[in-house]
Amino acid sequence: MSDFNVRSDSVNVEQIMEQIRSKIREKRGVDYTEEQIYELATVKLEKILDSRGVRSGLLEEFRRVQPPYQPPELPNYSFEDQTLFESHRAPLRWVRRLLLPILKLFFNPNPLIAALHIQSKLNAMSAEREAKREAARQGVDQLHYELLHNLVVETTRMGIEVHNLKMRVESLASRLEFNERRARALESVVVYQPSPEIPEETARQEVPAAAVGTTTEAAAPGRPAEGPGLRSRRRRRRRGRRGGGPAAAVMGAQAPQGGEVGPVGTASEAAHPPPERSTSDRSPTPEGSASPAERSPDPSGLSEQ
């Protein structure tokens, strides 16, 4: 473990634990207490509950499936003191009222009437309460659904984000690995650095050789001189192309007249011809100056030297 440090021979467990805890704090950024975590969760929940943030087609569907609450039609629970003796026939009503004292001789109907009256009120209250409760329950159901839906949306969003971040991390890791490999490879190559004492001509001799097959910027001042490894690679590439010359001829020799176009920007070389060089320095196949047909293949590659 690189970031764990115990220097002495004797171990102090408490000190190690303190180091571990501080490392955890560093990783987490902030060491949240339980209360803080709950507070954050509450804030998050409120944010989720915010109706403006809801993007829900499902919610509409849910509301469509569950129509707004319609209170049921309740039966008539009313019971008054005359209800027992009522009739749609007026004479019958009159007779009943007339005989009521006689009825009261047999039993007292008043407690019964009072009880039924109270019961009717209770029934009405109960029904009303039940209707309210049902309406509230439906509202809570909708709220729960909304909350659940938003949680799902949020989770999905976070999942995607995590996925993206993972991919980014992987990409960065691979790029880092590639760069490390590249750096190692470059380090292993012996770089030839021309010393300031070298005559200008020698330097010039190096520059065109380096510029072959590359952009004109390669010859720009300030650019580090290329090592022999790079040059030899380039030489091999060129040799390969020369080797491909007859094949091109077989295929109809359709190479452009301006010379074989290198992979990178040989056209710019045509626009900016290479600097003047001495005959002894001149390469037999300066790119951009002769067609492949004019070039003589040089398997040994010694002409580059």
Add this chain to the structure above:
Amino acid sequence: MKLAVVVQRYGQAINGGAELHARYIAERLARHADVEVLTTCATDYVTWRNELAPGLERVNGVTVRRFRVKHERNPVVFARCSDQVFEQTHSVADELEWLDAEGPTSPTLTNYLARRSHDYDYCILFSYRYYHAYHGARAAASRAILVPTAERDPAIGLSIFAPIFRGVRAHMYNSPEERAIIQAVAGDRDVPSVVVGVGSEVPSVTQPGRFRQKFDLRDPFAVYVGRVDANKGCGELFDFFDTYVREGGGALTLVLIGQSVLDIPPHPRIRHLGFLDDGDKFDAMAAAELLIMPSYFESLSIVALEAWALGRPVLANAKCDVLKGQCIRSSAGLYYDGRLEFVETLRTIERNRWLAGTLGKNGRQFFRDNYDWPVIERKYLDMFDRLSTTAPRSIEPLSGWFERRRPICPPAAQTVAALPAGPSLQPAGSQSDSRTAMAPLDSGAPPLHHGGAGEPHHHGQRQSRRGGGSSPARRTR
């Protein structure tokens, strides 16, 4: 000298913590005295069903006298009684009823002790919370030495135990934390006591390679040894280990050894090997990178001591004061309090070979200094010598019929919650008047350097090693 070891269960195949502890102590003390074990016919600690024959028997050269259990445990009654005494205001009679419901109710054993206690010089009673220890201590108070094996559970808060703690001749504690909690409950500071613990039969030579080959374990692994049980913190362990694998990026596999009463999640990096014999168990510990102890309640972890004896570091649950205290005092283990700390401590031990090696080395030294058998035996023999010169004690009698039925006892859980918590950072002295304070870990209190002959604090331990102090290890070797 004739000694009686009184324990709830006893036998070669019984591997409960206190029972194994009692067997080890009986077999070791049998080299110095005539030891007889008084126990029940039960083998199952849940039902206390009579499964063994009553009478005399010899186990590993020790005479064992078994007594029948009067009735099995009724889980419904026990649960009701537990709820009554742990959670509600109750009476002493309720607590006695709870004790009877808990079992193993063996009046024949306690009657035998009452009649024949004078045949023994000392009666070593294991596990304060059971029927045999409570009534046995009252029956043979003048000869009773208690090995409480107390944990920080609600039972320690019951009022019936305080007179027992105050009235026995001596306490043989497993850890300074245990001593502190019992002293806080009972105020028994004038009772002779010593922190002893228990040794283990750790083989001098182990074969980790053989174990790896036998169980086809090629990768490095952490081992858990014990009953795979939610009460032992295994559920939390699985959860945390999964996090370690997913987020920690560690390479360890978790190997579980022991019977399982918990569903083990199917996980490519968790392997359950079941119950293994001692040879395989020790080989496994020797092959492991570390031992994990996720338990919340322990009075002493023999497995942790065995891992230390084999030079392996321990990762313990910081919620268990005893394990945390041992890790700090021994400098031989780390502890975790929560998921993140688990992942980080496990990674630390896994990746820092030097640290793991040093922790293991400290553990081996800690075991040698404190838990090697000569040290343990010497502590017991010293205590017997000491008690031979002190007057016997008596236990306060139980209150009268009406008084026992007055609901004046607070809920035991409430009592326990009010007790001081945290690992003991002070060295454990053997003197009865040693003051052990429970200092919170983060208090920043400097460790004290006691010259006690008990379990030394690691600072004191180093001091004694360098300066030639009088640690028990030095005296015995």
